[in-house]
Amino acid sequence: MTYQDLWHRLVPLYGEGEAQSIIRLVLEVKFGLSLTDIYTGKVNEISRDAAEELDKIMQRLASSEPVQYVLGMEKFCGRSFKVAPGVLIPRPETEVLCRWIEVDNNHPYCALQPPVPLQVLDVGTGSGCIAVTLALDLYNSAVTAWDISADALLIARDNVHRWDSSVVLQMEDILSISATAKEQKWDIIVSNPPYICDKERSSMAENVLKYEPETALFVPDNDPIKFYRAIAEYGVTALTDEGKLYFETNPLYIYKVKDMLSNLGYKQIELKEDQFGKQRFVKAMRG
Numbered sequence: 001m002t003y004q005d006l007w008h009r010l011v012p013l014y015g016e017g018e019a020q021s022i023i024r025l026v027l028e029v030k031f032g033l034s035l036t037d038i039y040t041g042k043v044n045e046i047s048r049d050a051a052e053e054l055d056k057i058m059q060r061l062a063s064s065e066p067v068q069y070v071l072g073m074e075k076f077c078g079r080s081f082k083v084a085p086g087v088l089i090p091r092p093e094t095e096v097l098c099r100w101i102e103v104d105n106n107h108p109y110c111a112l113q114p115p116v117p118l119q120v121l122d123v124g125t126g127s128g129c130i131a132v133t134l135a136l137d138l139y140n141s142a143v144t145a146w147d148i149s150a151d152a153l154l155i156a157r158d159n160v161h162r163w164d165s166s167v168v169l170q171m172e173d174i175l176s177i178s179a180t181a182k183e184q185k186w187d188i189i190v191s192n193p194p195y196i197c198d199k200e201r202s203s204m205a206e207n208v209l210k211y212e213p214e215t216a217l218f219v220p221d222n223d224p225i226k227f228y229r230a231i232a233e234y235g236v237t238a239l240t241d242e243g244k245l246y247f248e249t250n251p252l253y254i255y256k257v258k259d260m261l262s263n264l265g266y267k268q269i270e271l272k273e274d275q276f277g278k279q280r281f282v283k284a285m286r287g
Contacts (some may be wrong), residue, residue, distance in 0.1 A: 001043065001044065001051065001054070001055075002041070002043060003023065003027070003038050003039075003041075003043050004116070006023045006043070006054075006058065007019040007020045008024070009024040009058060009061075009062055010022060010023065010061055010062065013061075013064055014277070022061065022067045024038060025067060025071070026057055026061075026067065026071065027043065027056075027071070029071050029073070030053070030054070030057065030071065031046060031050055033046075035287040052227070057070055059126060061287070066089060068089045069083060069084060069085055069089070070085050071230070072243045074089055074090050074127075076090040076095060076127075076133065077092070077095050077098055077099075077129070077133045077137070077138075079132070079133070079163060080162075081127050081128070081129050081159050081162075082127065082155055082158045082159055082162065083127050083134070083155070084151075084155055085218070086149060086151030086152055086154075086155060087126040087127040087149075087151070087152045087156075088126045088127070090126075090127060090129040091128075092275065093248065093274040093275065093276075093280060094129070094130065094192055094248055095280050096272070096274050096275060096280075096281065097130070097190070097192065097246060097248050098130055098133045098134060098137070100272060100281060101134060101138065101188065101190060101246055102137050102138050104133070104191065104244070104283070105118060105138060105139075105141075105188065105244075106139045107140060115140065117140050117141055117142040118138065118140060118141045118142065118187045119141075119142055119144075119185060119186045119187045119188070119240075120134055120135075120138065120141050120142065120143045120186065120187065120188045120189075120190065121143075121144050121145075121146065121182075121184075121186045121188070121189045121190070121238075122134070122143065122144070122145040122146070122190050122191065123146050123174050123189065123190070123191035123193065123231055124146065124147055124148075124174070124191055124192065124193050124194075124227070125145035125147045125152065125153075125155065125156050125169070126147065126152050126155075126192075126263060127152070127156060127159055128155070128156030128157075128159040128160055128167065128169075129159070130144055130145075130166045130190060130192065131143050131144075131145035131156070131160075131165075131167045131169060132156075132159050132160060132163050134190070135160075135165040135166055136163060136165050141188075142168075143165075143166070143167045143168070144167070144168040144169075144170060144184075145167055145169050145170070146170050146171070146172035146174070146181075147169075147171065147172075148171065148172070148173045150171065153169050154212075156159055156169055157169055169241060173229065174186065174191075174193075174230045174231055174234060175226075175227075175230050177234060180237070181238075182234075182237070184223050184238060185238060185239070185240050186235075186238055186239055186240065186243060187239070187240050187243050187244070188243065188244050188245075188246065189234075189235050189238070189239060189243070189244075189245050189246070190245075190246040190247075191227070191228075191230060191231050191246075191247055191248070192247075192248035193227035193228065193231065193247075194200060194227060195254075199226055203205070209223050215243060220248065224250065224252075224253045224256070225253055225256050225257050225260060228247055228249070228257045228260065229260055231245070231247075232245060232260060232261055232264050232266070232284075235266075236265065236285060236286065239286040240286070241286065242285055242286065243285070244283060244284070244285055245261070245266065245282075245283070245284045245285075245286070246281070246282070246283050247281065247282040247283075248281055249278060249280055249281065249282055251278040251279050251280055254271060256277050257282055258271065258282060261282070261284045265286075265287040266284035266285060266286060266287055267284070267285050267286075267287045268283075268284065268285040269282065269283070269284045269285075270282070270283045270284075
């Protein structure tokens with residue numbers, strides 16, 4: 001079984017370039033083979049047990065299961081996060097959101113005279129990648145993460161422990177907020193909620209549709225910003241004075257989100273592009 005044999009099996013699903021990248025990642029993470037090892041034919045020299053394991057991995061990949069789930073991990077902001085079918089796979093675009101929050105709120109004076117910790121809420125945390133990243137990289141922050149999925153919270157807990165980060169995990173539904181949650185106050189609320197309409201399913205890749213959790217992806221066609229509205233309405237009372245709201249959005253509906261925030265009285269509303277030039281992120285300040 002050669003490197004060429006392996007990636008050729010995935011070409012019908014991913015195309016040549018992506019198929020090669022997936023196989024290189026598998027060989028590096030699971031079998032410790034460097035790029036030099038791969039190109040000098042070391043794939044042919046792996047043990048029988050390793051070859052059997054590789055064959056099982058290839059069967060999963062050939063059935064369109066995302067490589068991140070096969071490996072059980074994905075990189076995000078320079079760290080490795082556990083992922084499984086119960087959570088959305090972290091995307092590179094979301095790294096831009098985290099870095100925006102950090103640049104916005106890491107002030108030089110904090111090193112001289114620490115203020116009261118910034119109270120940060122991540123709504124719909126999934127794997128916990130946003131919450132853990134902000135807990136570790138956002139100076140003097142106290143991060144809480146909500147999700148409605150017990151499976152997601154278990155995976156997030158593993159990632160919190162993996163990186164020895166201080167994140168409070170809570171089962172909470174933004175569409176039906178508990179009395180306790182209504183009493184809490186936040187300086188920052190961030191969310192990357194479900195934002196893909198059902199009608200967009202036909203244009204999506206099979207590996208996303210078959211394996212990633214629907215509850216983390218889809219919203220009804222007739223109300224694409226339902227989660228943004230619920231979070232923003234909560235933020236009207238839950239954010240502190242000049243508290244900030246940060247969203248990752250579907251570029252198709254970003255202006256609907258902007259108008260909704262304006263109608264709710266939010267000020268200084270800003271839009272930001274992702275690394276591919278699409279308007280994807282929104283920031284707003286409580287009025």
